[in-house]
Amino acid sequence: MKNTCVIRRDYLHYVKKYNRFEKRHKNMSVHLSPCFRDVQIGDVLTVGECRPLSKTVKFNTLKVNKSSDESLKSQNTKKQQQHKIVLLCPQLVENVIFRDTLLK
Numbered sequence: 001m002k003n004t005c006v007i008r009r010d011y012l013h014y015v016k017k018y019n020r021f022e023k024r025h026k027n028m029s030v031h032l033s034p035c036f037r038d039v040q041i042g043d044v045l046t047v048g049e050c051r052p053l054s055k056t057v058k059f060n061t062l063k064v065n066k067s068s069d070e071s072l073k074s075q076n077t078k079k080q081q082q083h084k085i086v087l088l089c090p091q092l093v094e095n096v097i098f099r100d101t102l103l104k
Contacts, residue, residue, distance in 0.1 A: 004057055005032050007047075029056040036064050 007030050012021040031053055032039070039045075046063040053060075 003032050003034065004029050004054075006030075028059055029054075030059045030061060031057050032061055036061050039064060 007028050009026045009028060011024055011026075013024045014021055030047055031050075045061055046065075047059045048062045049058060050060040052058050
């Protein structure tokens with residue numbers, strides 16, 4: 001678990017009976033390569049599926065885009081249904097928000 005982080009992926013699920021959306025989430029373990037060690041709050045992360053690295057780790061970070069907090073807030077107001085990933089890594093004290101582009 002040295003280079004592994006647990007991330008939370010939030011998404012909306014449509015309930016046909018009530019004609020509404022409900023909030024749901026999934027927790028996933030993601031391998032964080034040593035080349036991505038300078039991850040900061042507000043960075044946008046692209047993750048992809050890979051071979052199983054352990055019992056729970058089946059995703060790998062592909063790309064980290066540096067972004068400011070202001071641009072992240074404007075993206076959230078424009079696209080409410082966009083998937084977000086929150087990093088819950090033991091090495092970092094604060095939460096990091098990522099964007100999920102490959103997971104559908």
